Amino acid sequence: MEDYLSLLTEYDVLGAFWVNIQLTLWAGLWALLLGTLLALMRISPIASLQWLGAAYVNIFRNTPLTIILAFGFLALFGQLRFSLADDLNLSLFRIAILGLAVYHAAFVCEAIRSGVNTVPLGQAEAARAIGLSFLPSARLIILPQAFRGAIAPLGNVLIALIKNSTVAAAGSVAIETSTVMKEMIEFRSDVIYPIFFTFALGFVILVIPIGLLTTWLSRKLAVAR
Amino acid sequence: MSVQQVLFDAPGPKARRNIMIGNVVGAILIIGLIGYLVSALASQGQFAPERWAPFLEWDTWRFFLLEGLGYTLRAAAISVVTSILFGLIFGLGRLSHVAVIRWISSIVVEFFRAVPVLLMMIFFWLLFGSLDIVRPQDSPFIAVVLGLTLYNGSVIAELVRSGVHNLPKGQREAGLAIGMTRSQSLRAIEVPQALVAMLPALISQFVVILKDSALGFIITYSELLAYARRLGSGEGNMLQSLLVAALIFIVINFLLTSLATRLSGFLSFRTGGKTRKDKNEKVLAADPAGTGTGVGAA
Numbered sequence: 001m002e003d004y005l006s007l008l009t010e011y012d013v014l015g016a017f018w019v020n021i022q023l024t025l026w027a028g029l030w031a032l033l034l035g036t037l038l039a040l041m042r043i044s045p046i047a048s049l050q051w052l053g054a055a056y057v058n059i060f061r062n063t064p065l066t067i068i069l070a071f072g073f074l075a076l077f078g079q080l081r082f083s084l085a086d087d088l089n090l091s092l093f094r095i096a097i098l099g100l101a102v103y104h105a106a107f108v109c110e111a112i113r114s115g116v117n118t119v120p121l122g123q124a125e126a127a128r129a130i131g132l133s134f135l136p137s138a139r140l141i142i143l144p145q146a147f148r149g150a151i152a153p154l155g156n157v158l159i160a161l162i163k164n165s166t167v168a169a170a171g172s173v174a175i176e177t178s179t180v181m182k183e184m185i186e187f188r189s190d191v192i193y194p195i196f197f198t199f200a201l202g203f204v205i206l207v208i209p210i211g212l213l214t215t216w217l218s219r220k221l222a223v224a225r
Numbered sequence: 226m227s228v229q230q231v232l233f234d235a236p237g238p239k240a241r242r243n244i245m246i247g248n249v250v251g252a253i254l255i256i257g258l259i260g261y262l263v264s265a266l267a268s269q270g271q272f273a274p275e276r277w278a279p280f281l282e283w284d285t286w287r288f289f290l291l292e293g294l295g296y297t298l299r300a301a302a303i304s305v306v307t308s309i310l311f312g313l314i315f316g317l318g319r320l321s322h323v324a325v326i327r328w329i330s331s332i333v334v335e336f337f338r339a340v341p342v343l344l345m346m347i348f349f350w351l352l353f354g355s356l357d358i359v360r361p362q363d364s365p366f367i368a369v370v371l372g373l374t375l376y377n378g379s380v381i382a383e384l385v386r387s388g389v390h391n392l393p394k395g396q397r398e399a400g401l402a403i404g405m406t407r408s409q410s411l412r413a414i415e416v417p418q419a420l421v422a423m424l425p426a427l428i429s430q431f432v433v434i435l436k437d438s439a440l441g442f443i444i445t446y447s448e449l450l451a452y453a454r455r456l457g458s459g460e461g462n463m464l465q466s467l468l469v470a471a472l473i474f475i476v477i478n479f480l481l482t483s484l485a486t487r488l489s490g491f492l493s494f495r496t497g498g499k500t501r502k503d504k505n506e507k508v509l510a511a512d513p514a515g516t517g518t519g520v521g522a523a
Contacts, residue, residue: 045236045244048251062432062478064439067450067471074454075464080269163341170443178343178443182351189355196348200340207339 004191007184008198016180017202023093023165023176027100028158034101035108036143042109043116043142045134053109060106065099065164069171072099089174096171100164107157115150116142120225148221155214159207177202266464276462280469285456293452294473300366300448301435304373308434309427311374312381317416319386322407330382337379343440346372350444365446369438377434384426388419425489432478432485439474449473 041053060068072095076082084094119142127137147154166178173179181199185192236244266272279285318330337345349368353359359367392415400410420427442450449470457466 044247045240046247046251047244048248048255052251052255058479058482059475062436062475062482063471064436064450064474066436066439066442067467067474070442070450070454071464071467071471074457075467079463080266080271163339166341166343167440167443169343170440178341178347181344182347185348185351189351192348192352192355196344199344200336203341203344204336204339208335 003188004194007188007191007195011180011184012175013177013180013198013202016175016177017206019173019176020162020165020168021206023097023100023168023173024158024162026097027104027165028161030097030101031104031108031157031161032154034105036112038105038109039112039116040138040143042113043138057106057109060103061110063103065103065167066170068103069096069099069167072096073171092172096168096173099171100161100168104157104161104164107160108154111150111153111157112143112146114153115146115148118149118223119145145223148218148223151214151218151221155210155218158214159210162206162210163203271464276460276465279456279460279462280465289452289456290449290469290473293447293449293470296366296446296452297435297438297448300369300373300438300441300446301431304370304377304434304438305431307370307374308377308381308430311378312385313416314382315378316382316385316389317411319382320389320411334379334382337375338383340376342372342376342437343443345375346440346444365441365444368444369441369446369448372440373434373437376437377430380430380433381427384423384430385416385419388423389415391422392418421492424492425485428481428485428488432481435478435481436474 038053038056041049042057044050073092077092077095082095083091084098085091123141123145124137127141132140166176168176169178177199181195184195188195263272270276315330315334318326319334321327321330346368349371350364353364353367354361389411396414396418397407397410400414401407405413438448439450441448442454445451450467453466453470454463457463460466
């Protein structure tokens, strides 16, 4: 037990989780922006934009995240010399955020579309009746209600994003949890069970409150109909 | 696609003209974006024939891509079977009327749904390495299958549970009325119907399993991504190799997704329960990619 505790002082476990949380927050923000834009495109009356949105969702929903992140590291960074910062580690970190955001935007788009489906037809008809065209009626009437209807699925995307941030290891983000856990176990394989349960518990603690919070919020903010 | 009708009327002449203009602008935007990408890549020499030529050779496919795909499919296929078994056992466990079994099943399911698949894979991989109970060359494969089974099995357990809960009322009463016990009615009446109703969601889960098998790349399992990487570093065409590997995944998963959509339309006539995903059901979207990456991975 003491061996194990001394191990915790040698490795920065909390710092590793903090890296995953940062990855999640930045990627979540970008995914939300891109996903909302995609959802708008998919519900717009313009066929070419609908097509583009659908193509994006089908492509990225069906690609393994590992490939996207490996692509960012091996192809974008390694072969094309693509860089998002002067500092090497910061650049890899940002490329990983880009990969996570691009992947999860497809799921955000679908979550918001499921939220749009909760808005009754009459709302859109009323919006048209008072003379609003597509963008104003989407911005003022449809989307605000759709977001409230989409909280639960968006929460699921966020939970998946937290867990998926560990895959940033495939994009060579070196100090996040999965890499640190691997190093700790390789260094001290005699305490492999406590190490694993520490990290597993960390994710349980991160994930379960988000699930409870979004379920509660989705009930509290649900539009009464 | 009822959505479209929600947001706008059948367009009149003026709206049709605006939509036409929008379409042209949108198309120009898309073509411009693709054109920009193509020219940027071309200036980097990414369209040089020698970077693409390997994919015209049978040996590339035989020794790299199909070989890797074989390992990917093997891990995915075994994981599908074991996840269904795991899901049935713990799904029935959560429906049990013995409180202890229900509690244990709930804890197992909630735990494995919260822990990233990648962490489980790394743990099992290193565990087998240190315990020396399996051949070292097998340990990545077994770790991949175990990780996929525990996570996806838990999701399937939730599918079983929600499937049974979504059945029309009276199924159990009917079973009890003809003299079955509760567990008999569960096994003979409720679960079979729930399984049919959840088939589309189950197939979507197979997409997650297939995608997450690519996590094996990180723990040195030689699946498609690992082979693509080997090919790319050998031929100096990493970008192209990864694109082709991604394309293979996209095609297979797209076919599976379309099958799931078709089935859910078809089955909704055949079953009493819901076959379509319940948007607010926490289970179904848990991994929209899943990533386990569920939402895919991890």
